[in-house]
Each structure stands twice: as C-alpha cells, then as structure tokens.
Amino acid sequence: MQGSNHLLWIYRVYVGLFFLYLVAPLLAAGAFAFNDSTFPSLPWRGFTLDWFISDTEPKLGLLNDEPLLRGMWNSFYIGMIVAALSVAAGTCNAFLFVRKDFPFKSAFYVLMVVPLVIPGVILGISILVLASMIANFADSQFGLFLTWLRPGVPLIVLGQFSFLTTITSLVIAARLQKFDISLEEAALNLGASRLRVLTTVALPFLFPALFSAFIVAFLVSFENFNTTLMLVGSDAPLTITMYDRMVKVGSTPVLNAVSVVLMVGSGLLALLSVVAQRSPKSD
Amino acid sequence: MSRDAGRLSLILLFAPFALWIGLLIILPQIGIGYISLREKVGINEYEFGFKNYADFAQAAVYRNTLFRTAWISILVTMLALVLGFPISYYIAKIARERSRAALFLMCLIPLWVSDLVRAYGWIVLLRETGVVSTALVSMGVINEPIEMLYNDVTVIIGLVYTVILFMIVPLVSTMQGMDDSLLEAGFNLGGSRLTVFRRIVVPYAMPGIVAGCIIVFMITAGSYLTPVLLGGKNSSWFTEQIYNQFITRYNWEAGATFGVLLLLFTSLVVWLGLRLTGQSLATTVAKDT
Amino acid sequence: MNDLSCVGVTKKFGEFTAVRNVSLEVPPGSFFSILGPSGCGKTTLMRMIAGFETPSAGDIRIKGESVINLAPNKRNVKMVFQHLALFPMMNVGENIAYGLRCQGEQKSEIPEKVRKVLDRVGLPGVEDKRIEQLSGGQKQRIAIARCMVLQPDVLLLDEPLGALDLKLREHMKIELKQLQERFETTFLYITHDQSEALVMSDQVAVMNAGGFEQIGSPRALYDDPVSGFVAGFVGDANVLPGTIDEVRGGEARVILDGGGAVLARLADDSNTGDRVEIFVRPEALRIGGDNGSGSLSGKVDSLLFNGAASRILVRLDTGQLVEVADGDQASEVSAHDAVTVSWQPDRARVFVRRPGA
Numbered sequence: 001m002q003g004s005n006h007l008l009w010i011y012r013v014y015v016g017l018f019f020l021y022l023v024a025p026l027l028a029a030g031a032f033a034f035n036d037s038t039f040p041s042l043p044w045r046g047f048t049l050d051w052f053i054s055d056t057e058p059k060l061g062l063l064n065d066e067p068l069l070r071g072m073w074n075s076f077y078i079g080m081i082v083a084a085l086s087v088a089a090g091t092c093n094a095f096l097f098v099r100k101d102f103p104f105k106s107a108f109y110v111l112m113v114v115p116l117v118i119p120g121v122i123l124g125i126s127i128l129v130l131a132s133m134i135a136n137f138a139d140s141q142f143g144l145f146l147t148w149l150r151p152g153v154p155l156i157v158l159g160q161f162s163f164l165t166t167i168t169s170l171v172i173a174a175r176l177q178k179f180d181i182s183l184e185e186a187a188l189n190l191g192a193s194r195l196r197v198l199t200t201v202a203l204p205f206l207f208p209a210l211f212s213a214f215i216v217a218f219l220v221s222f223e224n225f226n227t228t229l230m231l232v233g234s235d236a237p238l239t240i241t242m243y244d245r246m247v248k249v250g251s252t253p254v255l256n257a258v259s260v261v262l263m264v265g266s267g268l269l270a271l272l273s274v275v276a277q278r279s280p281k282s283d
Numbered sequence: 284m285s286r287d288a289g290r291l292s293l294i295l296l297f298a299p300f301a302l303w304i305g306l307l308i309i310l311p312q313i314g315i316g317y318i319s320l321r322e323k324v325g326i327n328e329y330e331f332g333f334k335n336y337a338d339f340a341q342a343a344v345y346r347n348t349l350f351r352t353a354w355i356s357i358l359v360t361m362l363a364l365v366l367g368f369p370i371s372y373y374i375a376k377i378a379r380e381r382s383r384a385a386l387f388l389m390c391l392i393p394l395w396v397s398d399l400v401r402a403y404g405w406i407v408l409l410r411e412t413g414v415v416s417t418a419l420v421s422m423g424v425i426n427e428p429i430e431m432l433y434n435d436v437t438v439i440i441g442l443v444y445t446v447i448l449f450m451i452v453p454l455v456s457t458m459q460g461m462d463d464s465l466l467e468a469g470f471n472l473g474g475s476r477l478t479v480f481r482r483i484v485v486p487y488a489m490p491g492i493v494a495g496c497i498i499v500f501m502i503t504a505g506s507y508l509t510p511v512l513l514g515g516k517n518s519s520w521f522t523e524q525i526y527n528q529f530i531t532r533y534n535w536e537a538g539a540t541f542g543v544l545l546l547l548f549t550s551l552v553v554w555l556g557l558r559l560t561g562q563s564l565a566t567t568v569a570k571d572t
Numbered sequence: 573m574n575d576l577s578c579v580g581v582t583k584k585f586g587e588f589t590a591v592r593n594v595s596l597e598v599p600p601g602s603f604f605s606i607l608g609p610s611g612c613g614k615t616t617l618m619r620m621i622a623g624f625e626t627p628s629a630g631d632i633r634i635k636g637e638s639v640i641n642l643a644p645n646k647r648n649v650k651m652v653f654q655h656l657a658l659f660p661m662m663n664v665g666e667n668i669a670y671g672l673r674c675q676g677e678q679k680s681e682i683p684e685k686v687r688k689v690l691d692r693v694g695l696p697g698v699e700d701k702r703i704e705q706l707s708g709g710q711k712q713r714i715a716i717a718r719c720m721v722l723q724p725d726v727l728l729l730d731e732p733l734g735a736l737d738l739k740l741r742e743h744m745k746i747e748l749k750q751l752q753e754r755f756e757t758t759f760l761y762i763t764h765d766q767s768e769a770l771v772m773s774d775q776v777a778v779m780n781a782g783g784f785e786q787i788g789s790p791r792a793l794y795d796d797p798v799s800g801f802v803a804g805f806v807g808d809a810n811v812l813p814g815t816i817d818e819v820r821g822g823e824a825r826v827i828l829d830g831g832g833a834v835l836a837r838l839a840d841d842s843n844t845g846d847r848v849e850i851f852v853r854p855e856a857l858r859i860g861g862d863n864g865s866g867s868l869s870g871k872v873d874s875l876l877f878n879g880a881a882s883r884i885l886v887r888l889d890t891g892q893l894v895e896v897a898d899g900d901q902a903s904e905v906s907a908h909d910a911v912t913v914s915w916q917p918d919r920a921r922v923f924v925r926r927p928g929a
Contacts, residue, residue: 008377015373018366019389025404025444026396028414032407041412089299096296110564111304117497117553117564118308119505121522122542125529126311129318129539162307185624186657188645190671190722200670204661223397226507226522230529239399246399246512251406259400266395274388 030263033256040253051257062257071241072258075222078153078237082160083217087210089161090168094206097169098176113170115163124230127159152233159227164220168213175209212273219266238262312546318539335540345524349544352521355435356503357552359442363450363499364492366443371454371491372484376463387455394448402512405441406432409513433515441513446502450495457491458484493562497553504549521545573636575600575758576621576649576726581630583616590616592782593630598726598760598775603752605761605769608779609805614762617779618728621760622651634725645674650719651728655735656711658703664690664714665699671722689721692754708736709744713751720755729761733768745771766806770794778802799840800923803851810857810894812850813925819844824922826850830890834866836920847925854883855897856919859904859911867914870894872905886913 032040036048038058054061062068097109115123128151135149148154179202187197203210225239232240242255319336321329339345374386408414409431416428431437465483485492510520521541528538557563576598583591591613598604606614619625621632623644631638639647650671659667668686677685683699690696693713698706706714712732719727729748733741749772752759763769769776770790777787778801786798797803804811814828824838826848836850861867870888875898882898884905894913905911 011369011373011377015370018370021444022390022392025401025408026392027404028407029400029404039412040407041410041414041417043417089303092296092299096293096300100293100296102293102297108300108304111308112300113564115308117501117549118312119501119522119545119549121505121507121525122315122546123311125525125538125542126315127307128529129535130311130314133314158307162303165303180655180657182653182655182657183659185622185644186651186653187659187670188624188643189622189649189651190718191645191674192670193645193674196674201659201661219395223399225398226505229507229526239397242399242403243508246403246406251403251410255403256407259403262400263396266397267392270391270395 026263029256029259031256032253033260035253037253040251040256051253060254062254062261065254067241068238068245068254068258071236071238074153074235075237075239078156078160079218079221082157082164082221083214085157085161086164086168086217087172087214089165090170090172090213091206091210093165093169094173094176098173112166115166118163120163120224120226121230123162124159124227127155127162128230131155131158150233151231153235155231155233156228156237159231160221160224163227164217167220168217171213171216172206172209175206179205208276211276215269215273215276219269223262223266315539315542318535319543321536323536335536336544338537339540339544345541348519348521348524349548351519352504352545353548353552355439355442356500359439359446359503360496360500362439362443363447364496367447367450367454367495368488368492371451371458374451375455375458376461376466390448390451390455394452398445398506398508401445402441402509405437405444405513409437432513433518435514438510438514438518441509442503442506445506445509446499449498449502453491453494453498454488455491457488457494461487489560490562493556493560497556500552500556501549504545504552573600574598575635576604576760577633577636578617578621579631579633581617581620581627581632583613583620583625584628589782591620591627594779594782594784595630596777596784596787598758600758601756602774603749603759603761603772605763605773605776606779607763607766607769607776607806610764612779613782614764614779615730618651618730618760618762621726622649622728623647648722648724649726649728650722650724651730652712652715652719652732654730654732656715656732658711658715658718660703662703663699664701664703664706667703667714668699668718668721671718675722685721689717692720693717693751709740709747712736712744713747716748716751720757724757726758726760727755729759731763731765733763733765741768748772770806776806778805780805797839797851797921800849800851800926803839803921803923804926808854808895809851810854812852812892812894814848814850816842816844816846816848816922823917824848826922828868828890830888830892832866832868832890834868834920835864835917836915836922837918839921840923842922842924848922849925850920850922852894852915852920853897854895856915857894857896857913858915859884859886859896859913861912861914865915865917865920867912869910869912872907872909872911874907875905886911888913 033051034047034049035044036046036050037043050059050061052061053063055064093112097105097112102108131149135146138144138146138149183201183205184197187201188194192200222237223239225243228237228240229243236244238258242258245252245255320333321331322334324330370390374383374390378386406413410416411428411430411432413431416425416431419425420428461484465487466479470479505522507520507522507526510518511523514520522545525538525541525545528534528541553564574597576596578594578596581591581594582589594613594617596604606617608614616625620627623639623642623646627640631640633639634647634649639649659670662670665683665686668689669682672682672685686699687696690698693716695710695713695717698710698714703711703714715732716727733744733748736744745768748759748761752772761769761772770793773790775787776790776793778785778793780801786793786802788796793802793806797806803809812826812828812834814826814834816824817827817833818825819838822838823835824842825833825835827833828850834850836852842848868888868890870886873885873887873893876883876885884896884898886894886896888894896913
C-alpha cells in the first residue's frame, strides 16, 4: 500500500495523544502530592513528603489524618469481607452453571449477568429500600430493632456483594470451563474421595482464577462509590470520606497523597492478578 | 455418582445463587417498584397509584434531567466508540507482539484507579487555578486564568475518559481473534481500505462493539461522581436527583420512582441495542469480564 | 476365577441404548481388547467398569466380586485416560504418589514405591520433572506407572495411543505389550484401530452398535469372522455385493451386482435369493488363472508400491475397484494390462448384506 507510511505516522500520533489523555489526570493527581504548597496547583514550590508524613497543620499528612486513615481501614476490611464472600458465591455459581444441568438454565444465566447492567446507584437504593422495609416491619410487628438493616457496614457489604458476585462468577466460570473433567475422574479412579478430588485437583486448577477474582473484587469494592453512597452509615469507607472532604474542604494536597497511595496500591494488586492469571501454563 | 448425590449437590449449589439473586437483586427491585407506586397522604398513611409517575411527567425539571442524562450518555457512548475504535485496532492489529501487551496493560491501568481519583485529576488540571489555566497564562496565551470546570464539554470529556476503557477492552479482545489473512484476503480481492473496514473489520468486531456500547452506556447513565464533580451544582444528572430525593429530602417515593424510570430507560436502550444488532446479553456483556 | 467378568450389562441413556446385553470374561494376566468404531458403546462400557456410569441392567464382577454398588474410588480397577489426565499442577513423582496417598500408604514408603515403578516403566529418576517437560511417549508411561503402582486387578486403557503420531504409535504398541507382560496384570484395552487390537491382544471383542459381534483371538477374527461387520472391520477386505444363485454344500454361487458369477464359502445362514456380500482378503486374490472361484476380468488400474504391503489395484469390468496383495506379481503386470482375478472358494466368505451397504 503506497502512501500508507504517512497515514501510519498520523495514526501513531493519534495513539500517542490518546495515551497522553489517559495519563494526564493521573499524573496531575499524583504529582501535586509532592508539591510543597497548600494548594494542589502550579507553581511548583519544591519536593516534599509532608503531605504523607507531616504531623502538623496546615500540612497535616495522610499518615496523621485520622478520618482518612479510618476510611482506609473501613474500606480495607469491607473489601476483604466482600471479596471473600463474592469469591465463595462465585465459585458455587461457576460449578452450578458449568457442571450442572437444570431447567431454565439459560434464563438463570441471564439473571446472573443482570446485576452488571443495573446502575450502581439503583442497586444501592433498592437494597436500602428493601432492608428498611424489613427492618420497619420487624420493628412494628415484633418490636425488634434490626440495626444491621439500617445504613452501615453490613448493608454496604450486601450492596457491593450483589454485583461483585457476577464478576467473580464470570471469572471463575471461564477457568472452570477449561478444566478437563477427566482429571477429576482420574483422581477418583486413583482412589481419592470427593472432597480430596476437590481440594487436590479442582481447586488448585481454579486457584489462579480464584486469586484474581478476589483481587478484582477487593479493588472494585475498595473503589466503589455509587452503591456505597446510598448505603453508608457512620463508618464511611475511604471513597466517601474523600468525597466529603472534596465537597466540604475543597481540594487539598492530602487528597493527592491518598490518590498516590491508591494508584500505587491498586497498580500493584492489578499486576499481581495479571501475573497469577498468566503464570500457570497448565491450561 | 448416584442420582441422589447429583440432586443434592445441585440443590446445594443452587441455594446460594437463588438467595443472592432473589434477596439482593429481584426483591429489592420489586421493593422500589412498590414504593414508587405508593403516595404519602398522611403520617403512615399511603395510597397506591401512579401519582408519583404523573408528578414526574409534569415537573419539567425532572423530565429535562432525564432527557439530558439520556442524550449525554448516548453522545458519550458514540464518542467512546469513535475515539476508542482506532486505538483498539492499533493495539489488536498494528502494534507489534511485544508492545501490544504493554499498550493493553497501559490501557488497563486507569481502569484500576478509582473514579474519584480520576475525576480529582481532572479538577486539578482544569479548574481556574489549575495546571492548564496557569500554564496557559504563564505562556502568555491567555491573560487571565479561566475556569474550565462546570460546563457540559468538561463533563463529556470526563465521562468519555471514565468509560472509554470499557469500550477498548471488549473491542481489543474481539479483534485480536480476527485472522490477519481475512484482511489480506479482503485487499487481495481488490477491496479498498474503506470496503475492507466496512465489510470485514466492522462485522467481525460487532460483538465487541455491542458489548462495549452497552457497558459504556450503562456506566455513563448510572454514573454519579464525574458529572457531579466536574459539572458542579448545575450538572442536572439523573442519579444526582435520585440521591437528592432519597438522602437529602428523604422523599423515598419520588426517589424510587426516579430509580424505576432510570432502570426502565437504560434497560430499554440496552434491549433496543441488542435487538438491532441481533446479539444477546449472555454472549456480549458476559464474555469479556 | 477371572479378573473381570461382565454379565448381561446394559446401559440406556433415556431412549438410547448405548450398551446392549454385553457379557465378557477376561482371564487373569491377559491382554483383552474391545475393538469397535466410534460411538459403538465401548467407552460407555469401560466407564461402567471404572464406575463412572451405572449399568441399567447386568452385573460387573472383579475377581468374582460384584462391584455394581461400589463407588469409583473404591474399585481396584485403574484407568489410563484417552488424554492421559496427568495432573498438570503436580510433578511426575506427585502424580504417581497420588493414589498411594489416597490409600493412606505410609509416608516413608511412598518414595521407594514411586522409584520402583518408574524403574519398571523404564524412566528412572524423573520424579521431579514437570508433566509438560515429558515427551508424548514418556507421558504415556507415566500414566501407566501411576496406575500400576497401585497394583490394580485390571488396568483399563481408553485409546491412549490416539493422540500420538504414527511412528510413536507403532513403537508404543510393542512397548505396551511388553509392559503388560512385565507387570503380569490384566489389561483391558479400548480402541477403534484394528491394527492396535490385533498386534497387542490375546483376545479381542469386536463391538458394534452397543453389542459384541464376536470375541476371539486376533487370528480367529481375521481368518474366521462370524459376520460381515467383523470381516469388514478387522483387516482389509474386498467387498463384492451380489445375490445367491445356488447353495451347494458349504459353498454358494453368487451372481455379482455388476454381472459375473463366482463361488465362495457360505459363512452364515443365507440362502438362495438372499442379497449378500462376498469378503475376500487382498492376499487371497490371485491375478490370472482360475482357482476354482470362477474368474473376474478387469484392467490393472495402478500399482501401489509399499514394500511388503504393496498392492495392485484392479478395475473389474463391473466397475468395482479391488485390491490384490502384491507378493511377487508386480513384475508381471503393468498399468492398463487386461487381467483376470480369482480366488480359492474357501478363502472368500459370503455374509448377508450389512444394513446400509
């Protein structure tokens, strides 16, 4: 093709510009965490780590910022619980849809995918509504105070679990599909019990998928905002704390510092999950 | 291996699925449907009917917010497709083997970063005292700092930024499956670049296009942070209305009505999209997650 | 007492009968093959013996004990799977030790047993290798070692050579036979490849459409097939369709569909007027002369040179192509020569025409 070099060159410039567009806001969010100024903006006043470690106002660093640290801790343990629950449920779903046959299977499969296409805000309010209806009913009929059905951590966990389970199910089912069933039969044939087959053959094979499903679920939970916003009580996770700070105080470099931590943390976790998915050549 | 054991394990596996979908997806949706149909007439006194929906239809503010959300979402979906397709094609077909994986990973990195951080990055860049404005002043391009936040263009730029990766991922994975010899055959049989693109590339990438458009549209219409943070007080985004009704005004009836409307509207668009392209939800959205 | 017996085993999947009233007896230490085309039910039969499927009727006995109600992990029948099913997440040693661990073997004795069985299959010292580091033939032997270390009563082999390339397959045939003799264990081998079955087995059961057609030694199947299916499936054969004109003694005079009358031995209870097929092995055919069958005339179509297995292709005047095994005759004919073909009547067999033929 004549003249295509010219076009290819324009094409490359476009791709380059696109990647600039991708990284620019991230660079901006990250860089100003290290600027020795009380506003995250130009001019550059020199490098500092104050926004991470300083313990005095006005440059109170992230490590001494009580609410942000609490938010981080809340996000962490909510993420761990949600990830564990959704990986467990996702594993069951994967076995259900890959291994079992039952009536209306394809309709149920669509139901399983549906949570992905319901906006997060709606998942949030609908769970809030149902939980409140049940709690009100229990209160008025039996005088029971089911506080865990009021906005707070348990509802956040349920809300995030409701759509993360779809993601984990799909990730785990994709791997289970590649599993050669004769491996299980071979283990049975060699005298293994059902439980032993599961723990020595099926789960080790699934492990990379379980691992990356866990990481994906944890990350998405950690960064979730829309569903969480509707269900949050007094123990706010990090994203909500940051948003409050942004709206009430305006942008301050400590938020840039949090952004750096988040980017580095999630980058590392993402890398880990990619490595875990790739390294076994057994499939 | 016996039939009873098979049945038992089926029930044991089905139970968590049924609990999850039943209690956390179906019942809550019925719940907001129920709330949206009741109207408060006194303390703990309710009447049932479509009054909430009629109220919505009469209030121009709410109606316009839904329309605005709709057209911006569709515009953002189109932009993401137009801007993302060449990038996906480059990654899948033009880049060399080694740089391909690196480019794809680079594409994924922002995907892992919270919406909040990304929106915050745009704020740092675009506000009056932000990087772009300051840089332009110091270069002498403009005399006074200008506010680039809080307008529709910025909201759209931010939304496209947030969602474009969800377009690129399915597109790349579909197009990677396309055999180069298909393209070569197309050229070999005398097709021009345009015909090869229109008759071979686009039909082949169709499942990816549909999947990407559905996901992008859903995420845009359901997004909250980007329009609210970049659009400011006047962003008039529909999810913001839902939040206001529910949390700020504590008017659950109106909030639930808005929720049902948003769900119906997005489902309708997704259904139309699937219908027009002859794809199914299970083969598009579920495939590339 | 036989190592394995099946008595009237039947398996139905809904309306479909995959295995129909099959009985077999496998004497200790023998190499027994089940030979049949794909879909004939042989894999289902093997899966029932291993316990992965439950028979709809009949009994399966191992060393005289019924195993019908025994779970697959409790049966002392081990199986080499079609794609071997070696565990990719374990190394060779762990693969072989897997069954021993399941049996609750003493930890201290496992390495020694693994070492011994690897010696016996001729792969000493590969314990720490990963499965994907092995060649096809080595994987094969590891799969067998993994079963043999458990000293099974019967070893089931489900077309394990299918995935190998031709040369290795030829080699493994001989090796499998030697392994079986070395271990003195009963092998039940399933295949659709008649040459595998003939070369290795003491006894072969030919299976078709869910049932056994014939059980016998390879030679008996080859020389004395009991049905057109066996005659056509085991070894090469020329098949000439026709109609019986006259039956005299054990011989039938058959008018071929394309014209011409020939003599052949009647092998079933077909009678005058029945539509039949004549099966003649290529090595029973002779070029020229008349060996008592009546001769068929034709033209040499081509000469296929393949060393000892060379063939002459003859286009008969009826239009049909027949293969003649070419002992030392190739020098005497060349392409397009007009020739006659004949055979000794007792080396050709008449069977009732197979369905669909």
